[in-house]
Amino acid sequence: MLSLPVDFDTATIAGTALWAIALYWGFSPFADRVILAFESWLGENSPAASLLSVVPFLAAGGLAYYSLTLSLGDSWAVSLGVLAAIGCGVYELGRRDSQASE
Structure with missing residues (x-):
């Protein structure tokens, strides 16, 4: 049986998800480019x-x-x-608001 070196408990899953959300929101222009790259490989408007x-x-x-x-x-x-996700969420809201007002 294959054994993983990391124990995947609820704290690991929650922490990884929180950091992923924070990075996704914090680097949202990069995330948009990643989505466009995957759309070019998989087709337009692909879920x-x-x-x-x-x-x-x-x-x-x-x-x-x-x-x-x-x-x-x-x-x-x-x-x-948690702090990073909140901070990056506020940053993303401000970034979108400033783009909408231009």
Whole structure:
């Protein structure tokens, strides 16, 4: 049986998801380019392109969570993920508002 070196408990899943959301919102212009790249491969307005565009951010979120877990601990990694998601969400709202007013 294949055994993974990382224990996937609820804190790991939540922390990775929070960091992925924060990175997705924080780098939303890059996320839009990733979606366009996947749409060019899979077809215009493909729902699969939108779903696949999250994969790089999940990987980066997992790395962020894992590195913070190693350095600060589980609870800090999740707490900082919550703060990052809130901060990047506010940033994204402000960025879209400023684009709409131009």
